[in-house]
Amino acid sequence: MDIQLRDLRYFEVVAELGHVGQAADKIGRTQPALTKAIQRLEEAFGAVLFERQGRGIRLTPVGEVLLARARVLRGATEEALREVGDFAKGNAGHVRIGSGPIAADHVLPEICSLLLAEASETTIDITVAPSIALRERLREGAIDLLIGLMPQHDDDFVAHSIVEDVVVVATSPDHPVFKLPKITMESLLEWRWVLPVNSIVSRQWLDAAFRSRGLPTPTAQIDANSIPLLPRLIARTHLLSFLSRHTLNASGAANALREVPLKETTLRRHLGVTYRKEGYLSPAAQRLVALLRTRGKRLYTSALA
Structure with missing residues (x-):
């Protein structure tokens, strides 16, 4: 099986854009050149790599597997070139x-x-x-x-x-939660939250902590994909958040926010x-x-x- 690295690179770009014409424009090659590269790969693997989807194309299951491997192979190739180059230049x-x-x-x-x-x-x-x-x-x-x-x-x-990074519930110092005789996970659900988006690990852990105790997950009034933004979003509100102590203790945030002490909502990593x-x-x-x-x-x- 004879596979050219150039063909794999063309395949990657086509897969990322889902369109041969757009891929050709991006890498400065003609559409026929990219089409032939895809055909050579399909002949080498004995399988179709793309299928039609509307005006574009998408990967077949075989194509998905090849894309993952192509990325790893490209990374290994680039590493080899860097290693040899560093050695040759002595830099x-x-x-x-x-x-x-x-x-x-x-x-x-x-x-x-x-x-x-x-x-x-x-x-x-x-x-x-x-x-x-x-x-x-x-x-x-x-x-x-x-x-x-x-x-x-x-x-x-x-x-x-x-x-060590410890993630805790935090809010403004005058939040009513601090007046409760006892803080529990159930009591935290009385207020709305500012939380990282669902793809962030700390958000997933927090939701799982509530679910594992048969409780609903916190109600997020604001979802944010920027962790450093969270302290400023809750500093002047009665919203709760889930922050690293590193962020909570940082200059500017230490006096504006206060940790809500509760073992069940403390993540150590x-x-x-x-x-x-x-x-x-x-x-x-x-x-x-x-x-x-x-x-x-x-x-x-x-x-x-």
């Missing part, structure tokens, strides 16, 4: 960082400054997104390091803990740095991992002091 290399919102706010600027102070020629790409989304990008080889929530029991990754076990790490990425392991906890602490 510090390049590092692609994926960061969760908390790390991006409190650690990333300082840790990048430390890295550049040691290796001024290092180049850095930064992507800020929820950790669960970044984990898939890491698996595909699209990023080198993930600074954020640590994965649990995944043999594809190596993870080093930096600091760890923030760390994660990379692929079999992936290539440039000298810059290796040094960044070392800096995070030795200075990461202090950086979190000092940033929130």
